[in-house]
Amino acid sequence: MANESSLRASEIKKALLTQIEHYEEDLHMEEVGEVLEVKDGVARIFGLSSAVANEMLEIESSDTGEIVTALALNLEEDNIGAVCLGDYLQLKEGDAARRTGRVLSVPAGPEFLGRVVTSLGEPRDGKGPIQAATTMKVDRKAPGIVYRKPVDTPLQTGLKAIDSMIPIGRGQRELIIGDRSTGKTAIALDAIINQRDSDVICVYIAIGQKASTVASVVERFTEEGAMDHTIVVAANASDPATLQYIAPYAGCAMAEYFMYEEGKHTLVVYDDLSKQADAYRQISLILRRPPGREAYPGDVFYLHSRLLERAAKISEDAEIIAAHPDIKRPGGSLTALPIIQTQAGDVSAYIPTNVISITDGQIYLEGDLFYSGVRPAVNVGISVSRVGGAAQIKAMKQVAGRLRLDLAQYRELEAFAQFGSELDPATQRQLARGERTVEVLKQGQYVPMTVEEQVMAIFAVTRGYLDDVEVADIKQWETAFLEFMQSRPAFAERLREEKALSDELESQLVDAIAEFKKIFGGSAAAQAQAAPDVDGEAEAAEAEPAAAG
Numbered sequence: 067m068a069n070e071s072s073l074r075a076s077e078i079k080k081a082l083l084t085q086i087e088h089y090e091e092d093l094h095m096e097e098v099g100e101v102l103e104v105k106d107g108v109a110r111i112f113g114l115s116s117a118v119a120n121e122m123l124e125i126e127s128s129d130t131g132e133i134v135t136a137l138a139l140n141l142e143e144d145n146i147g148a149v150c151l152g153d154y155l156q157l158k159e160g161d162a163a164r165r166t167g168r169v170l171s172v173p174a175g176p177e178f179l180g181r182v183v184t185s186l187g188e189p190r191d192g193k194g195p196i197q198a199a200t201t202m203k204v205d206r207k208a209p210g211i212v213y214r215k216p217v218d219t220p221l222q223t224g225l226k227a228i229d230s231m232i233p234i235g236r237g238q239r240e241l242i243i244g245d246r247s248t249g250k251t252a253i254a255l256d257a258i259i260n261q262r263d264s265d266v267i268c269v270y271i272a273i274g275q276k277a278s279t280v281a282s283v284v285e286r287f288t289e290e291g292a293m294d295h296t297i298v299v300a301a302n303a304s305d306p307a308t309l310q311y312i313a314p315y316a317g318c319a320m321a322e323y324f325m326y327e328e329g330k331h332t333l334v335v336y337d338d339l340s341k342q343a344d345a346y347r348q349i350s351l352i353l354r355r356p357p358g359r360e361a362y363p364g365d366v367f368y369l370h371s372r373l374l375e376r377a378a379k380i381s382e383d384a385e386i387i388a389a390h391p392d393i394k395r396p397g398g399s400l401t402a403l404p405i406i407q408t409q410a411g412d413v414s415a416y417i418p419t420n421v422i423s424i425t426d427g428q429i430y431l432e433g434d435l436f437y438s439g440v441r442p443a444v445n446v447g448i449s450v451s452r453v454g455g456a457a458q459i460k461a462m463k464q465v466a467g468r469l470r471l472d473l474a475q476y477r478e479l480e481a482f483a484q485f486g487s488e489l490d491p492a493t494q495r496q497l498a499r500g501e502r503t504v505e506v507l508k509q510g511q512y513v514p515m516t517v518e519e520q521v522m523a524i525f526a527v528t529r530g531y532l533d534d535v536e537v538a539d540i541k542q543w544e545t546a547f548l549e550f551m552q553s554r555p556a557f558a559e560r561l562r563e564e565k566a567l568s569d570e571l572e573s574q575l576v577d578a579i580a581e582f583k584k585i586f587g588g589s590a591a592a593q594a595q596a597a598p599d600v601d602g603e604a605e606a607a608e609a610e611p612a613a614a615g
């Protein structure tokens with residue numbers, strides 16, 4: 067009996083100890099807050115004293131029972147200002163609010179390629195749900211300088227004016243800035259389309275645009291075969307300001323999945339950050355944050371800097387990145403192309419100057435150039451890439467070395483020549499060369515060129531082989547010449563491999579240009595001869611009735 071009682075006592079003791087150990091696990095205690103007011107998408111919540119900034123909160127509607135997610139932005143002494151990420155109209159005073167213990171995250175992964183999604187990663191293209199196993203924090207710290215490496219690899223946009231004079235490298239932040247309707251988005255779309263045959267994953271973030279505009283962009287991507295490697299994040303003009311504010315961070319997080327987890331190269335287009343700043347100003351004023359310059363809140367610089375600092379080229383040294391908790395694979399990159407809209411060319415306004423100071427250069431598009439037919443309407447005087455030649459192959463450096471200077475001098479001479487009646491022969495030659503250079507740099511939308519084709523065309527104009535071609539015939543000459551060179555694929559293949567214009571290759575290119583000019587000269591003359599004499603035909607037509615009479 068003594069043994070049985072002692073055994074029973076030990077079992078009871080063990081059971082009690084187990085219960086005590088797991089007591090806290092079974093204890094469910096949660097902090098529940100109460101909604102004080104809801105207006106314009108912002109909820110004031112009382113009682114969640116332990117909430118942290120950017121934490122996701124869940125507000126349960128007492129009428130419908132649905133859960134609306136909110137983002138804690140203002141942490142004040144006696145309440146929290148949270149912006150609602152869903153339908154705030156179903157919320158009212160007295161609704162219960164709970165903490166989630168998680169900062170705002172979005173789903174991410176290869177499942178998103180080819181899809182159009184909202185700022186929260188929900189599909190909006192009607193192709194069904196997206197099953198993503200991973201989530202990424204919307205707002206995360208940028209990688210430190212130890213984990214980065216210098217930008218040294220070109221990211222070709224396919225546009226001669228940019229790849230030759232304002233080159234963009236993988237991991238760079240290059241601002242596209244200009245007035246409304248000057249072709250800012252066109253440059254970004256061409257850059258995305260040009261990556262269709264490369265290993266670059268693209269994310270296009272449309273902020274505050276019409277749904278029809280976004281639909282036409284998606285249709286164009288599909289037609290050009292670029293949608294397979296692209297994610298479109300759409301925060302349309304009809305969406306709440308909160309979703310427009312979050313969209314760039316969400317799109318960046320989706321791109322960071324490929325950079326951090328898979329070590330791939332990514333390109334993110336923010337179109338445009340002016341509208342994001344406006345949405346953030348709207349939210350801030352509703353949250354009763356003090357307005358500053360141009361009514362923007364004081365932290366609007368931080369709004370864009372913490373976003374654009376996430377662009378980086380990650381080190382390829384596995385030992386270095388092993389110390390970073392988030393980077394799983396070395397060698398990835400995130401290239402950022404933010405777009406900013408100016409008012410009447412005023413680049414000294416608050417938001418433009420902010421973003422110019424954050425980025426590694428800017429492509430400035432000028433309205434006067436655009437409307438005079440120079441497209442892309444790049445002003446080479448103000449535009450700059452602070453990465454420079456590091457983001458160019460050697461062949462492009464060889465042919466485009468003086469291009470920027472020559473073009474800038476031509477612009478000055480062009481303005482001067484308007485007032486001069488007689489110009490010396492040297493000035494006339496420089497003006498003639500400048501006119502032909504401008505014609506060569508003109509390029510239609512959705513027709514990006516390979517870097518080999520760009521080198522050939524720029525070589526022809528900078529070395530003076532087009533000086534005897536009429537300006538009106540330059541585009542026709544260029545198109546026909548590139549078609550002629552396609553019949554000699556060995557030259558382009560060798561140039562692609564060597565990435566430099568050796569003496570032998572240069573000699574081959576000069577011979578090809580000379581041979582083509584003989585063909586083009588004959589065909590141009592034949593076309594001129596075959597073209598109908600409009601004036602002669604008109605005179606004959608007038609003479610016939612007279613003769614008949």
